[in-house]
Amino acid sequence: MKEREEEEVKNEILPLFFCHSRDEKDESGKNKAHECEKFLKEDAIEFELRSVSRTYLLVDEEALEKEDKINIIAYYTLSMKSLNLGEDVGTTKRSKLSGGMKEASTVVAYLIGQLAKNDSYSSETNMTEILEFALSTIQEAYKIVGGRCVLVECKPSEGLTSLYENNGFKKLQKSQENDGLVQYFCYIKPSKNHK
Numbered sequence: 001m002k003e004r005e006e007e008e009v010k011n012e013i014l015p016l017f018f019c020h021s022r023d024e025k026d027e028s029g030k031n032k033a034h035e036c037e038k039f040l041k042e043d044a045i046e047f048e049l050r051s052v053s054r055t056y057l058l059v060d061e062e063a064l065e066k067e068d069k070i071n072i073i074a075y076y077t078l079s080m081k082s083l084n085l086g087e088d089v090g091t092t093k094r095s096k097l098s099g100g101m102k103e104a105s106t107v108v109a110y111l112i113g114q115l116a117k118n119d120s121y122s123s124e125t126n127m128t129e130i131l132e133f134a135l136s137t138i139q140e141a142y143k144i145v146g147g148r149c150v151l152v153e154c155k156p157s158e159g160l161t162s163l164y165e166n167n168g169f170k171k172l173q174k175s176q177e178n179d180g181l182v183q184y185f186c187y188i189k190p191s192k193n194h195k
Contacts, residue, residue, distance in 0.1 A: 006045060014041045017072045018119045036116035040075060044114075053079035053113055056137060058130065060121070073121040076134040077114035078141075081151055083107050083183070084176040093172075096187070097149055109151040109185065110138045127163050142188050149188060153181040 019037040044055040056078070060071040084106050085094055091102045098104035112134050117125055138150055153175055154160040161182075165171075169184040 009045065013070045013072065014044075016118075016120070017041070017075075019116045020119055034116065036114050039077070039114050040072075040116070044075075044077065047077070047079075053077050053111075055114070056133070058125065058133060060124075071121075072118055073124050074117035074130045075114065076112060076116075076130055076137075078134060078137060079111045079113050081109050081111040083109050083151055086173045086176055089173055097185070099148055107148065109149045110141065110147055110188075112138075112150065112152045115152075128167060131163065131167055138188065142190075147188055149185045152184050154184070155180060156182050 017037060017040055019034040019040075040055070044053075047053045048055060054077065056076050057070075057072050058074040060069075060073055063069045063071045083097075085097070085104065089097075094104045094107075095102045097107045097109075112131070115127065115130055115134060117127065117130060135150065138147075141147070150169075151172075152164055152169060154164070161171075164184040167186075169186045172183045172185045175181040175183055
């Protein structure tokens with residue numbers, strides 16, 4: 001993808017991304033914009049510039065090639081997180097998460113902070129494919145800097161629970177930040193080519 005000016009991204013590309021909540025309605029009765037849409041439009045660029053996280057766009061390659069137009073199909077955001085382990089996390093799991101420290105109270109994890117698809121492209125991709133892209137990017141980072149696990153945090157939801165559990169994540173704990181989120185993790189598996 002060609003590098004684009006920040007204003008072009010804010011004014012022409014991001015406004016075409018829509019991700020609406022299926023459960024929440026706005027004042028007019030329409031489905032409310034999902035927090036993932038708000039993050040992409042309001043915070044992603046600032047977080048990128050401050051090196052808080054990296055946001056990766058999956059774009060419509062046909063529209064890019066034919067019209068030089070960037071249409072976002074989906075996106076994911078990655079970061080690092082210092083994860084506080086609650087008292088209910090056992091010593092075996094602590095040891096494995098931390099690389100051998102049974103009494104560890106915190107571990108550093110790759111965080112998949114956002115994972116969303118554009119409502120306009122709902123039939124073009126699914127959440128499992130987007131998650132696979134995110135995990136592939138994390139695998140590349142792992143080859144360079146190491147790491148032990150990947151973390152996702154989400155509101156308790158049957159759909160999200162199924163997505164993560166069906167893709168190798170295990171429930172870890174309720175977030176220690178009292179934000180109502182549930183944390184799921186998976187261990188990073190070294191690729192066959194990694195020594």
